[in-house]
Amino acid sequence: MMMTPADLDAFAIGFMLTERLADSTRDVLSVEPFEAEAGWIVRVTLADRCRGRIHDRVRHRTSDTGCGLCGIASLEQLRRPVAHIPPRPRSGARALFSAIAALRDHQPLNGATGAVHAAAACAPDGTIVAAYEDVGRHNALDKLIGATAACGVPGFILVTSRISFEMADKALVASTPMLVGISAPTTLAVDHARAHGLTLVALARADAMLVLNDPWNCFDAVAGEGLEPPTPGL
Structure with a gap:
């Protein structure tokens, strides 16, 4: 992984969950990071019942900080089940x-x-309860998901990046109610959010946002909160 070598335990757990190599933290029996000459190595032991998934989900190259789909053997591997x-x-x-x-x-x-x-876990009132950083946006989100796996994210996840398909997919694995990004989404990300009922907000600023999927009609009352509703397209 091309990533920032901090919070490796949280990253390993989050990566196991978002790659569907594990269903819960109970499937991750141990995480052992140690420094090697050229970087860090993290050894993860999974429950025996998860062993076959490693072969099903093999990546054919190392991951990097790109689109997040690097190393996926075929587009069929995008069609992974969403449990909740x-x-x-x-x-x-x-x-x-x-x-x-x-x-x-x-x-x-x-x-x-x-x-x-950065990827931040926010309480329903917007209070940031946890935040993790990484040179790669996918890695930052995996760190957050791994660190909050036991308690979940009851409010929403806020990310400082473009919302790609995989960012939306990771948010679905985390069962967070809403994913918010300060940059634009890809078409695949919007389609994925709409197909699985994930509330998705992009181009979020201090006084404006673009609501791309609102299956619960949560933002119909924006004006009622004493705020101007976001202008479409900004």
Whole structure:
């Protein structure tokens, strides 16, 4: 993995879950990171019942910080089952604006380098309860999912990146009610969110957002919160 060598335990658990190599943290028996001469090695032991999945989900090259689909042998591998329909979001526009305003304070590595992404778990009122950083946006989200796997993300996930198909897929694995990104989504990501009932918001700013999928009609009352509704296309 081409990634930032921090929070490797959380990353390993999140990666096992989002790759469907494990169904829950109970399937991850041990995670052992150790430093080698040229980088870090993380050894993960899975429950015996998960062993066959490693061969089914083999990647034919190392992962990098690209689109997230690198190494997938065929497009058929995109059609992976989604176990749960995301719950109804309990957050409105105010919560999203609050989280966006606070996010910078939870990005110390980006503050020092200006070169990494973040993924944050937010409470329904927008309070950021956990945030993880990495040079790769997929890795940052895997770290967050691994760290919060036991308790889940009751509010929403906020990411500082483009929302690709795999970012939407990871959010579905995490059973978060809503995925919010500060950049634009890909068509595959929007289609995936709509097919599985994931509330999806993109181009989120301090005072505007683009709601791309709202299956629960959570944003119909934006104006009722005393806020101007987001302008389509911004």
